Amino acid sequence: MRGHGFLLANYVPGDSLIHRCPLVLKFLLVFGCGLASFLIVDWLVSAAVLAVMCGLYLLTGAGPRRLFGAIRPLLLVLPVIGLFQWWQLGGPTAARIVLNILVCIVAASLLTATTPMQRLLDGVVSLATPFRRFGADPERFALTIAVMLRSIPYIAGAFSDVRDSARARGLERNPRALVLPVFITTVAFARQTGEALAARGLGDADD
Amino acid sequence: MAISFRKATVAVDVDNHPEPKTLLHGVTLELTERRIGVIGANGSGKSTLLRLVNGLVQPSAGAVAVDGDDTVRAVRAVRRNVGFVFTDPLSQLVMPTGREDVELSLRRSIRNGAERRRLAEAALERFGLLGLADQSIYELSGGERQLMALAAVLAVNPSVLVLDEPSTLLDLRNRELLRRTLAGLEQQILMSTHDLELALDMDRVLVIEAGRVVFDGGPAAAVDRYRTLCAEGLAAP
Numbered sequence: 506m507r508g509h510g511f512l513l514a515n516y517v518p519g520d521s522l523i524h525r526c527p528l529v530l531k532f533l534l535v536f537g538c539g540l541a542s543f544l545i546v547d548w549l550v551s552a553a554v555l556a557v558m559c560g561l562y563l564l565t566g567a568g569p570r571r572l573f574g575a576i577r578p579l580l581l582v583l584p585v586i587g588l589f590q591w592w593q594l595g596g597p598t599a600a601r602i603v604l605n606i607l608v609c610i611v612a613a614s615l616l617t618a619t620t621p622m623q624r625l626l627d628g629v630v631s632l633a634t635p636f637r638r639f640g641a642d643p644e645r646f647a648l649t650i651a652v653m654l655r656s657i658p659y660i661a662g663a664f665s666d667v668r669d670s671a672r673a674r675g676l677e678r679n680p681r682a683l684v685l686p687v688f689i690t691t692v693a694f695a696r697q698t699g700e701a702l703a704a705r706g707l708g709d710a711d712d
Numbered sequence: 713m714a715i716s717f718r719k720a721t722v723a724v725d726v727d728n729h730p731e732p733k734t735l736l737h738g739v740t741l742e743l744t745e746r747r748i749g750v751i752g753a754n755g756s757g758k759s760t761l762l763r764l765v766n767g768l769v770q771p772s773a774g775a776v777a778v779d780g781d782d783t784v785r786a787v788r789a790v791r792r793n794v795g796f797v798f799t800d801p802l803s804q805l806v807m808p809t810g811r812e813d814v815e816l817s818l819r820r821s822i823r824n825g826a827e828r829r830r831l832a833e834a835a836l837e838r839f840g841l842l843g844l845a846d847q848s849i850y851e852l853s854g855g856e857r858q859l860m861a862l863a864a865v866l867a868v869n870p871s872v873l874v875l876d877e878p879s880t881l882l883d884l885r886n887r888e889l890l891r892r893t894l895a896g897l898e899q900q901i902l903m904s905t906h907d908l909e910l911a912l913d914m915d916r917v918l919v920i921e922a923g924r925v926v927f928d929g930g931p932a933a934a935v936d937r938y939r940t941l942c943a944e945g946l947a948a949p
Contacts, residue, residue: 515808515848622812627825644819651816655806658850697803704766704798705817705865706791707806 517567517618524565524619528628531616538612542605548597551604558611567618575614576607578661583607617654626651648707652698663690713793713871713900715743715765719774722760722923735760736923738774743902745915749931750904751938752920753945758904761920762874765902766796778872795870795899799877801861802849810836810852810860811845817867835867836860839893855886859893866899875903879910908935 545551562572583603590599626647633643667686676682717739723732736757750758763769764776767787776783783790798804807813814832822828836842839859879887911917917934919927927937
């Protein structure tokens, strides 16, 4: 099973200013970029924000290869989105939408590349703690995020494997030969993950 | 630590069959030895027997207890005592890197992040895995992944370690590495395996056939019995 098709960058140890930045500021940066993608109306502003985010990313020392690796999985989808939006809403809007998606991805990658997973989970636990009074379990929030981050590369890897296997049988143009096995693999993976977590006592109500 | 099976039966519903299928038939055992092996053909009920010990499978009838804790009524206490290692470490390693996965194991008991990191590093160091701690689990070899999964389970220091065919996906070198690692552990070990050499390292070996324990005794006699069963199976029309 391949597992490298990860949308966000994995943690890169370092001592940059962004590494040392409080987690809450990084969360706010990601939140702000998400919000800005709805508010920015000029594609030139989007391009400028993207340039700033890429600059910040490179300041972390993670390198342009990792930055490209973070956005590479989108390179097939973004032209389709861009062309559709161009056809529907015109060039400037299409450019703005595509650039805003890239801003969000780079911002999220900046967070994951400079924050160890456990610190990220601790942050999620802190953010979710106020919901404890409503019966929520903050550790379960963190576990959900962890499982989500783990599942993305697995499913991407499953898709690559299934695509290769469909190609080998000359079925690469048959959507059923692609979608159904990925769906079955994903369900099996969900079951296995649930079992693995249960075996380790993770996610129990008293945790 | 004593693992007790009292007439433990596991039956599951099967599509298009009116009667449930029995995977394990009224097993009664008292396991107190340090190294216990379980051998048998594919589908004989080995994994079901092992999963009962951690509460991953519940008995349809009878009971299973670990150190007096019932695996249904006191499943949390049981899981604190019993670590479980799966055949495929990729099913078990939940986090992108080994360090993060070991730390995830420790989240249940250690709230302090710095302490968690220290203990995770100690657990990885113990297996010589500290150098691979930040590598993606997909970039590790099969043996390294299996050891990483073992480190994540042992980080919380369980009293019993259950391993479901841990060497099946490993090459000869990694199998030997796993064998040496298991030999050095202080935990009580209950392990299913198709590796008969590994089975010979055990203090007691159970042979399972069609959901029943057909032999329970020393490793050499158990392996002989298993070989005979296999030969009989091949000879049958």
